[in-house]
Amino acid sequence: MYRYDEFDQAFVDQRVEQFRSQTSRRLSGELTEEEFKPLRLMNGLYLQLHGYMLRVAIPYGTLSAVQMRALAEISEKYDKGYGHFTTRQNIQFNWPKLEDTPDLLADLAKVEMHAIQTSGNCIRNVTADHWAGVAADELADPRPVAELIRQWSSLHPEFSFLPRKFKVAVTGAPADRAAVKLHDIGLRLHLNEAGERGWEVIVGGGQGRTPMVGVTVRDFLPEEELLGYLEAIMRVYNLFGRRDNKYKARIKILIHETGAEEFSRLVEEEYARAPRPSVEIERKELDRISAYFAPPAYESLSAVEPELERRKLEDPEFARWVRTNVGAHRVAGYGIVNISLKPIGGIPGDATAEQMRTIADLAERFSHAEIRVSHHQNLVLPDVKLADLYDLWTVLAVNGMGEANIGLLGDIISCPGLDYCALATARSIPIAQSISRQFSDPQRLEEIGPLRVNISGCINACGHHHVGHIGILGLEKKGKEFYQVTLGGHSGTDASIGGVLGKGFSEDEIAGAVETIVDTYLDIREDGESFLDCVRRAGTPPFKEALYAPA
Amino acid sequence: MALGHVLTANRLSDGIVVFLTATSAWSEKIDEAVLAREPLAAGALEKRGAEFEDTNLVTGAYLIEAERQGDAIVPTHVRERIRACGPTIAYLGAQTPPCQADAPAVAA
Incomplete structure (x- = not known):
């Protein structure tokens, strides 16, 4: 991956010292909030609902094990021991103090990281395919x-x-x-x-x-x-x-x-x-x-790994995880491991310091010390030998990261919503949690097949609800939260924007509404037809009928 | 109906949400805030807030509508209830249980 040269490092170091001076002038009152705000935003520091939030750039979602370990340490030293991976392939810390932020940025700079391009009216941090460089279908990195x-x-x-x-x-x-x-x-x-x-x-x-x-x-x-x-x-x-x-x-x-x-x-x-x-x-x-970005030295391996096949036969849970979470690598004998940050009832995209360290260790042991962040708020180990998958999975599973749900209904994208965000109109994390609990049976998830549920807590759409196969938008009326549902959004090659189904649902109703939509799909789908294809073929009427027709 | 206004802001140094108390201190606990029942009193709170902003102790001071319920002060709007109380979810690494901001603040 890219390494800073002396110019890059000097540039980032100078930027930290500049912000240190700006922060101290703000704290002493030399700078007003109005003067300081654009300066802190240029360094990724927002003021959110409960306090400051620092958004750290992870360019095109690629980071090293060393960087991941530094993020873990920063989360403990300056925050509450966790971080939130975002739909822009970045990481956010929810509780940093303004007075600590210059030191935090200095710690980031030591591992060639910063928070530039994560806010403001500039060209933001560039994002990329999280399988870049390793995907079987890719033309070039x-x-x-x-x-x-x-x-x-x-x-x-x-x-x-x-x-x-x-x-x-x-x-x-x-x-x-x-x-x-x-x-x-x-x-x-x-x-x-x-x-x-x-x-x-x-x-x-x-x-x-x-x-x-x-x-x-x-x-x-x-x-x-x-x-x-x-x-x-x-x-x-x-x-x-x-x-x-x-x-x-x-x-x-x-x-x-x-x-x-x-x-x-x-x-x-x-x-x-x-x-x-x-x-x-x-x-x-x-x-x-x-x-x-030259590829690592791959070993010459067979495309079929007998040890892997044996383990899959022995352990159906592992076999399921391989089916759902391991992507096709361009080199024979390797796989792309997608680590779900969506445990059942969990907070999409959140990881503890301990989990970040585990990922860093696993990346060093199994994947050339490289890690990716996906815009689905998951992590990727891009270069894992098929023979190592079982050992890797067992470590993930005991650390709460073994969920077999990539691309399935449990793999919900959710913005922080009103639990953290100053712009939000409604909470989104509790909605993700209730849907995730409703669909906790992994076998059922697989039967339903590819289905993206995306949730945003306001119309700014950080939770990508417009391109959710099922999109959920949290709104507020007279101090009460409610949720609007869209169908048929998609962010792939044949991208489309979802259409609003009808009247919104309360927090208590929303998981049931998703259940009704899924049941309707299972009822009317043709052989091998995915949820998205079914919605595109049948349109919204059958779903509207199921949701809104008087019983 | 004990509806009134509370002055809230973020502490400049660490960003934490604070509320103005009767002794002109800033508390992290909304229950310790002074609840202004009269418009004049609310206006005075706002003025105090601006002074504290001038001396750079807090930033972004504003009034929120809230109600006294026994020993507790409960904001009317869900956003302010969550802001006063913290995330309503058991977030990773949290030492404290999630906030119960769901209950309607003002009885219909």
């Missing part, structure tokens, strides 16, 4: 490009005061695991007949209060042109994006209001006009960065 974009965009002076925040996601695979159509810019790698690399550029996707699927403005942008072209998009957005209304300031609104064709024309015009970065330098730089 997208992380060198993600890292290049990170370096280009970090504190980019021209793009530090955009109309609104700006999110970029990249994938190197045809199966979209990075939700590239739901970002301000999504990039998907393609190869042409000559084997050359080009990027499909998708612009104007997003969730929030106005969910939209992005539009493709270039099918195949030669890789060396990437930064120049992104710059042109950013310039058009920076110039024409609305600044009069925060809720209409994202690039998706600009594209919606000007029309995709006209927007595209403006970008091409800007691109033709602008002086381009030197192609040669960029190639050299990309090669330099790519070297950091």
